[in-house]
Amino acid sequence: MxxxxxxxxxxxxxxxxxxxxxxxxxxxxxxxxxxxxxxxxxxxxxxxxxxxxxxxxxxxxxxxxxxxxxxxxxxxxxxxxxxxxxxxxxxxxQRPDGERLLVGAVPVLAERWLMPRMPRFLAQHRASSMHLQVFPTHIYMEEPAFDIGLQYDDAIWPGATAHALMREECVAVGAPQARGRREMARGDFRAVNLLQLSSRLGAWQDWFAHAGIARQPDNAMAGHRFDLFSMLVEAVRADLGVGLVPHYCVERELARGDLVQVHPFKARSARGYSVFVGQGKADDPLVAAFLRWVLTEAAAGQA
Structure with missing residues (x-):
C-alpha cells in the first residue's frame, strides 16, 4: 500500500x-x-x-x-x-436548497445585454443563484471554471460545445449636444473627434467603408483611446467625441435620449457571440434551461 x-x-x-x-x-x-x-x-x-x-x-x-x-x-x-x-x-x-449557475461572460455583453434580461430567467428559477464572472477575451484558458459562457465566436474553450448567439451590430453615437450632428447625418465626418477602443483601432475605417462614407477625418485611427466600452460610452456622454459601439451596448442611453445615433447606418459586424457549454455540463438541468432561455432572448432581439 x-x-x-x-x-x-x-x-x-x-x-x-x-x-x-x-x-x-x-x-x-x-x-x-x-x-x-x-x-x-x-x-x-x-x-x-x-x-x-x-x-x-x-x-x-x-x-x-x-x-x-x-x-x-x-x-x-x-x-x-x-x-x-x-x-x-x-x-x-451556496444555498443548500437550491442550485448555483456559474456563468462566464465578456464584461460588456454581461453588463449591457445579459444583466437587464436576467430577472426574467431568475423569476423562472427562484431556487437558483447565479455567479457571474469575467470570461477573458483573447486569453487562453485551459479549463475555464464556468458551467456556461458567453464569448466571441472565436473564443477557445477546449471540450466545450458552442451555440451561435447573435451577430454584433455597431452604430456611431454622440452626445445630444454634439457639434456637427447635421453634417454627420449627411455622411460628413471630417471635423469629428473619433473615440477609439484600444482593441479595435481599425473599426472606424471598416465602418466608414461599409457605410459608404467618403468624407472622413484624415486619420480615422487618431483620437482618445479607451480599454473598455464602458469607458468609451462615458466619454461619449461627456461629449469628448463620437463613439462606435455595439448597438446593444447603448440601447438604454438611446432610448432615454442620453445619447443619439449620429448616422442612421448600422453595421453588421463580422464579429459575433456564442454560448459555450462546458464539457459534461449539457445534461445539467439548470445549464440546459439557461441555454434555452438565452438563445430565445437573442432570437427575440433579432426578430
Whole structure:
C-alpha cells in the first residue's frame, strides 16, 4: 500500500498569526486583532519559523520587522490566505436548497445585454443563484471554471460545445449636444473627434467603408483611446467625441435620449457571440434551461 503523502503546509493559525504580525509590525497589535495572548502569538510564530527553518521576524525594542525571507514569504502567503477565505465564503454562500449557475461572460455583453434580461430567467428559477464572472477575451484558458459562457465566436474553450448567439451590430453615437450632428447625418465626418477602443483601432475605417462614407477625418485611427466600452460610452456622454459601439451596448442611453445615433447606418459586424457549454455540463438541468432561455432572448432581439 502506498504511503500517504504528507503535505508541507503549516497550520492555518500559524499563517494567520504571521500575516497579522507582518501587517501590524508587532506582536501586541497582532494579538489584539486575533483576540489571543501575546505569548500565544509568539508561540505560533516560533512554531512556524521552526517548521520552515527560517527566521521570519526580527524582534527589537520598537517592535518587529520582517526579515528578507519573511517579506518574501508574506508576499506569497497573504494572497493564498485571501483566496482561501474567498473560497470558504463562496462555499458558505451556496444555498443548500437550491442550485448555483456559474456563468462566464465578456464584461460588456454581461453588463449591457445579459444583466437587464436576467430577472426574467431568475423569476423562472427562484431556487437558483447565479455567479457571474469575467470570461477573458483573447486569453487562453485551459479549463475555464464556468458551467456556461458567453464569448466571441472565436473564443477557445477546449471540450466545450458552442451555440451561435447573435451577430454584433455597431452604430456611431454622440452626445445630444454634439457639434456637427447635421453634417454627420449627411455622411460628413471630417471635423469629428473619433473615440477609439484600444482593441479595435481599425473599426472606424471598416465602418466608414461599409457605410459608404467618403468624407472622413484624415486619420480615422487618431483620437482618445479607451480599454473598455464602458469607458468609451462615458466619454461619449461627456461629449469628448463620437463613439462606435455595439448597438446593444447603448440601447438604454438611446432610448432615454442620453445619447443619439449620429448616422442612421448600422453595421453588421463580422464579429459575433456564442454560448459555450462546458464539457459534461449539457445534461445539467439548470445549464440546459439557461441555454434555452438565452438563445430565445437573442432570437427575440433579432426578430
Amino acid at each position: 502506498d504511503r500517504p503523502v504528507r503535505r508541507q503546509i503549516p497550520a492555518t493559525r500559524a499563517l494567520l498569526v504571521f500575516d497579522a504580525i507582518a501587517r501590524h509590525h508587532g506582536i501586541s497589535k497582532a494579538a489584539e486583532e486575533l483576540c489571543l495572548t501575546h505569548s500565544a502569538v509568539s508561540q505560533q510564530l516560533r512554531l512556524l519559523e521552526t517548521q520552515l527553518g527560517l527566521r521570519l521576524v526580527q524582534r527589537h525594542a520598537r517592535g518587529t520587522t520582517l526579515t528578507d525571507a519573511g517579506r518574501r514569504y508574506h508576499a506569497q502567503v497573504a494572497g493564498d490566505l485571501l483566496r482561501l477565505e474567498n473560497h470558504t465564503l463562496e462555499a458558505m454562500a
